[in-house]
Amino acid sequence: MRVMAQVAMVMTLDKCIGCHTCSVTCKQTWTNRAGTEYVWFNNVETRPGQGYPRRYEDQDRWRGGWELNRRGRLKLKTGGRLNRLASIFASPVQPELADYYEPWTYDYASLVNAPAGDDFPVARPKSLITGKDTKVSWSANWDDDLGNSVGTDALDPVLEKIRRESEDKIKLEYERTFMFYLPRICEHCLNPSCMASCPSGAIYKREEDGIVLVDQDRCRGWRQCITGCPYKKIYFNHKSGKAEKCTFCYPRIEVGLPTVCAETCVGRMRFIGIFLYDVDKVTAAASTPDPKDLYEAQLDLMLDPNDPAVVAAAQRDGIPQDWIDAARRSPVYALAKTFKVALPLHPEYRTMPMVWYVPPLSPIVDLLTEQGHDGEAPENLFGAIDALRIPIEYLAELFTAGDTGKIEDVLHKLAAMRSYMRDVTLGRPTDESIAEAVGMTGGEIQAMYRLMAIAKYDERYVIPNAHLEDAHNLEEIGCSLDVEGGPGMGGQTGVFGEGSGRPQPVAVENFAALRDRQTADDPTGNSQLSGRVNLLNWDGNGTPTGLFPAKKDD
Amino acid sequence: MPSALDIALWGVLPYLCIVVLILGTIWRYRYDQFGWTTRSSQLYESRLLRIGSPLFHFGILAVAGGHVIGLIIPESWTTAVGVSDHAYHIVALATGGAAGLATLCGIALLIWRRRRTGPVFMATSNNDKVMYVVLVGAIAAGLAVTLFSVFDHSISNYRETVSPWFRSLWVLHPDIQAMAAASLPFKIHAVWGLVLFAIWPFTRLVHAFTAPIHYLFRPYIVYRSRDAHGGTPGAGAPRRGWEPIGTRDAARRGTAAKTTEKRSRV
Numbered sequence: 001m002r003v004m005a006q007v008a009m010v011m012t013l014d015k016c017i018g019c020h021t022c023s024v025t026c027k028q029t030w031t032n033r034a035g036t037e038y039v040w041f042n043n044v045e046t047r048p049g050q051g052y053p054r055r056y057e058d059q060d061r062w063r064g065g066w067e068l069n070r071r072g073r074l075k076l077k078t079g080g081r082l083n084r085l086a087s088i089f090a091s092p093v094q095p096e097l098a099d100y101y102e103p104w105t106y107d108y109a110s111l112v113n114a115p116a117g118d119d120f121p122v123a124r125p126k127s128l129i130t131g132k133d134t135k136v137s138w139s140a141n142w143d144d145d146l147g148n149s150v151g152t153d154a155l156d157p158v159l160e161k162i163r164r165e166s167e168d169k170i171k172l173e174y175e176r177t178f179m180f181y182l183p184r185i186c187e188h189c190l191n192p193s194c195m196a197s198c199p200s201g202a203i204y205k206r207e208e209d210g211i212v213l214v215d216q217d218r219c220r221g222w223r224q225c226i227t228g229c230p231y232k233k234i235y236f237n238h239k240s241g242k243a244e245k246c247t248f249c250y251p252r253i254e255v256g257l258p259t260v261c262a263e264t265c266v267g268r269m270r271f272i273g274i275f276l277y278d279v280d281k282v283t284a285a286a287s288t289p290d291p292k293d294l295y296e297a298q299l300d301l302m303l304d305p306n307d308p309a310v311v312a313a314a315q316r317d318g319i320p321q322d323w324i325d326a327a328r329r330s331p332v333y334a335l336a337k338t339f340k341v342a343l344p345l346h347p348e349y350r351t352m353p354m355v356w357y358v359p360p361l362s363p364i365v366d367l368l369t370e371q372g373h374d375g376e377a378p379e380n381l382f383g384a385i386d387a388l389r390i391p392i393e394y395l396a397e398l399f400t401a402g403d404t405g406k407i408e409d410v411l412h413k414l415a416a417m418r419s420y421m422r423d424v425t426l427g428r429p430t431d432e433s434i435a436e437a438v439g440m441t442g443g444e445i446q447a448m449y450r451l452m453a454i455a456k457y458d459e460r461y462v463i464p465n466a467h468l469e470d471a472h473n474l475e476e477i478g479c480s481l482d483v484e485g486g487p488g489m490g491g492q493t494g495v496f497g498e499g500s501g502r503p504q505p506v507a508v509e510n511f512a513a514l515r516d517r518q519t520a521d522d523p524t525g526n527s528q529l530s531g532r533v534n535l536l537n538w539d540g541n542g543t544p545t546g547l548f549p550a551k552k553d554d
Numbered sequence: 555m556p557s558a559l560d561i562a563l564w565g566v567l568p569y570l571c572i573v574v575l576i577l578g579t580i581w582r583y584r585y586d587q588f589g590w591t592t593r594s595s596q597l598y599e600s601r602l603l604r605i606g607s608p609l610f611h612f613g614i615l616a617v618a619g620g621h622v623i624g625l626i627i628p629e630s631w632t633t634a635v636g637v638s639d640h641a642y643h644i645v646a647l648a649t650g651g652a653a654g655l656a657t658l659c660g661i662a663l664l665i666w667r668r669r670r671t672g673p674v675f676m677a678t679s680n681n682d683k684v685m686y687v688v689l690v691g692a693i694a695a696g697l698a699v700t701l702f703s704v705f706d707h708s709i710s711n712y713r714e715t716v717s718p719w720f721r722s723l724w725v726l727h728p729d730i731q732a733m734a735a736a737s738l739p740f741k742i743h744a745v746w747g748l749v750l751f752a753i754w755p756f757t758r759l760v761h762a763f764t765a766p767i768h769y770l771f772r773p774y775i776v777y778r779s780r781d782a783h784g785g786t787p788g789a790g791a792p793r794r795g796w797e798p799i800g801t802r803d804a805a806r807r808g809t810a811a812k813t814t815e816k817r818s819r820v
Contacts, residue, residue, distance in 0.1 A: 081770050088766075089611040090596065090604040097597050097673075129598070130672045196774035199766030204778035217587035220764050221594050238598065238677065241591035282775075466780075 006210030015269035035239025037103035064230030065349030186246035187353030197228025273330030578755030610660025616653035
């Protein structure tokens, strides 16, 4: 056993309202540069829908991810190493800009520059690629909220597959249609096929936290990773000629802050924590013969941080004690392994993705109530899950390689949580049989409820800091922490007084301020500055109240 | 006694070009890792690229192989193993001609695509344009030499002129007489080729020097510690290709003035 730590995310899809705040803040942070106009490290897809880029899940066409060869060993879907090198001059299955969309802006200047006339001036769409007039015909979210889906619903690869298998059981009739949102970032896989496809070896997984990054200096633009990634979450910067991808906001994670997408999520639907996993068993787990067993195999890789043997192995392998502690409090471990309600996206790609999803329970309670049932009674809820508006088959294709039983288990747990907690809320005696019916205890259900419904900030995000004794190795912090009381220790002052020393990296400077803002009851400053005397207005006589800050114990 | 021009062209120019190639490559590798890329345009256009690019690249690899054989292996060796001069030339002309033709067709298609596809043309720098002129010139001159030698047997055998000169370069004792005796097409091709190697480190052609052969031998999954990184990018100056965005630090001068200027224009 060799233990490594992995930063991972869980998204609870019931709480996603499809507002795209995560996408927008992510884009503002990372990809509002020339060459990355079309790049969305985080995007939110309406399902059923084609996704972004269009039909990326159709691996018969794009050939992303892994498959097993005849001897049952893992092989890239695009072929072996020689195959990869032979097709290096023109990647045969790389998406083109048309599969994403042609990014555009508007000619806003014409609104103010146009000469006076009878016609109202128009801001024409201009392509950001050619700079010429363009006709906007597709974007990253063209089929948002099923917009246009009458024409394009047949193009959803997942829907296409279950329709084929169920002989048209699922129809998208307007009144009885279903949809939900699927936010996607890079999966930071344990067995990433992008990395395996990279001829230069520029893509790497960080030993400390498992974040997958592209070394911009070693990337040579062979663009095989774009084909290799089945989630199409590696993008080609067409100006720099290098691959770029979601960074899991590593400068924030290193100082214990959640990613931008998680931080700004309106629905509080994202959880970040760490897993301890056995790196020696990853390849074997990814080679599990039956795709339907891949989810279980992936779950088995995740080690129990409360197991003394695991802790001993983790300590032997150099995992710091506070990381082991964080693994014990990890919300992602709780949701994925303890409660078993979080599932990986498309485990059949065999990449062992590390962004997990709690599948959505349709608006089922309202539906039952409308039909005159007691919507939250357990027997009604459980019975209705088979007839959910979001078909279980569809969710199974996304999260369990088609195994509907596992989806049912998760949805039963979510339904049981509602029923059980209704009794708690109404002050009635709790019904333990509800919990037992889904293989849980009342205590576990309450813990799950607290984590998923109350979702306090410091329970949603349990992110241990990167280690200060490693500070000279950190990408952002650098050597500014070398000096006691120097920059990075909270102040701006170096050893030679205010403003001396090196300029401070932004992440460090923001860290203290952000932490104060996020953990304080009041906005930062209120508690510290209100009622204080501005020394510029003080005439030097007496000690008016507020001249000195209040003592801590007051 | 060779003329001054011969000495300059065949005794001085090769060494100048080699020095520029080696020092230029070292310089570029040390200072421009970020710019060291294929600058692929497949994202913009794929249909023509999928024909033209393999045609060109496999062609030029075969051409390079042919040059190595032709220039490095002495004539005496091949005759010693019983390959007649005539047979050697027929094989060389057939394979070399085919590879050269594939290369030329490939690059012609690529250049046509580059000119006709809007986004690809817009992504073409002046550096690229100069490089294309030199590259296509070298290929065309080489193919012309091959053609001439088919129809005009009076053209001297390059294995008695160019090849000895080429080999003599590496022992720092250039055989200028041998090269001076070569016919004009060979001379043009040789000079053009030397110029191509001289500009090589300063163009996108550098990607050839990092051909990913090690991919065949490395493990699929790469783990790297933060240690291995070196440097502190966050604390350093912004690097080439990464323009700072958003509000700049107050320490950088001139920003405030620019912002107000922009605002007043809007």
